[in-house]
Amino acid sequence: MTTQVRTEPITVNLGPQHPSTHGVFRMRVTFDGEEIIDVEPIFGYLHRGSEKLAEERTYVQVVTLTDRMDYVGSMLNNQAYMLAVEKLAGVEPAPRGVWLRMIASELQRIASHLVAVGFLIQDLGAWGTPLIYTMREREKILDLFEMLCGARITNSYLRPGGVFMDAPEEFWPAMNEVLDELPPRIDDLDDLLTDNDIIFSRTKGVSILTPEQMIDASITGPMLRAAGVDWDLRHRDPYDYYDQVKFDRPLHTAGDNFARYWVRVQEMRESIKIIRQCEQLIEPGPIRPEHDDVPWLLRPPVGDAYAAIEHSKGELGFYLVSDGSISPYRCHVRAPSLINLTLLRDMLVGELLADMFVSFGSVDINMGEVDR
């Protein structure tokens, strides 16, 4: 016998200090029973004014600010910024420096996806174990970064036209060891999660976004590829030397939470392939242009430049305007985390309370980048 229970909408405030919001993010959610009927995202709690701060620093000093935007993808941020500076100042990068930064940014992509997968599974309620497994692998990659540039998170490794220091000799065997260990670990993740019935029932068919919706909202990255749109800037608009390496672009057609998770796991394998090829193609040579070509105080000609890369979260672009002085006149960041959040209401309305943070985690946002 069932009885009809009359329910009233109830508004709940989640965050900004909430362990599941991946940072300081606030949502005002209206529930009807267990169903979400309205979501109002509120952000800006981590705003540090990076774009404004960049206006009073020299072009090299701004690297340190980009580290702190998406702090699980510092190398990728460095790369995007440096591409913009090189475009603006007309710097011809040194080949070995470019290969080194490709290797560094692909390693960073693996680390970033490991964090995304680990925290997504933690949001599902698998508290601890899968997260610690992914964090353990990420730790090895961070050790490699420490060997390269002396820091683990806030790297500041790249300079206009290359990198500041060549990789030490012991870096290459250490990196090969990590790359040999990674595929079995990713297989472990597959065994643990991808074939898991509980994960299936919790993530399949939840928060489906159609390709049309996402293209209208200019969402990029693994979210878009999870809906079957083959859009990867490394392939569509190759920067650095991505046109010289071969890699597949994993696609899924469902566009639900499971597809987003699956695409990230497969992309890690592709990144390993790319690093292996870079290792074959890299040659000895200068790692950055001569000081006369790229002086410490860069004074790019008056103009503007936009450069974008395929970040682990989507298209990350830097738009720089120069007035001929030593610091940028304007620095705008096209942050993938912020733009991928725009469809949050469409994702969540109609879903259940328990799936809310899973959908939120599957976007893989980083509040440092959303608020900047």
Add this chain to the structure above:
Amino acid sequence: MIGLGLLKAMRVTLRNALKTPFTIQYPDRKVGIAGAAKNEGKSPVGLVATQPVTAAKAAMSLYSVPVNIPQNPRFRGNEFTWYENRCTGCASCAKYCPLGIIEIVTSPGGFDVQEGESYAIDVFDIDIGRCMFCGLCVEACPYDALHMGSRFERSKYERDALVIPVDELREALKQPSSWFRPQFEEREYDPFRDGERTDHYSVGRHEKPDQETLDERWVEER
């Protein structure tokens, strides 16, 4: 089939549960009787005979030894290494610091350095409390006078105590990191293995010029 995926997942968990932990205990780790005896410089039997209290503690996992974590040579540490004899007071480091936390005050008339004359450094304060260890100051130093340090245990109870004044820099442990100092890597110097480098000549990019060359360059040519 429902349930097969769960069994596979359980297999992964079991396999990982049987492995030794990846975690490193810090700042100290608990050791048993054997480890305690090794730390005290005795055989296990000797430890039980001479120091029964220590042995009992070790048996109850109450005896701990400090753990030294070796970092990579390029590690950007929490302390700076500064060689006053190399420093000319040009303040390049202060200019290149993105946060402007290095304060330098010089007065004319110093002592002779490796080559030429120098200013006397009156104030060289680095505000570690605001430093983000990007290392741009070290990259900017044209005379290899300022290096990143290799130590990292520098927590303090007050913000004011985080400023490194010039006297502390003079007396600090000279254990420079090889960050942006390729000459260290050429000479295979590892701060965590080789310890201090107090000789200010050996940290530069060039060999020490002999007296004849110096005389020729600075006396005769003038």
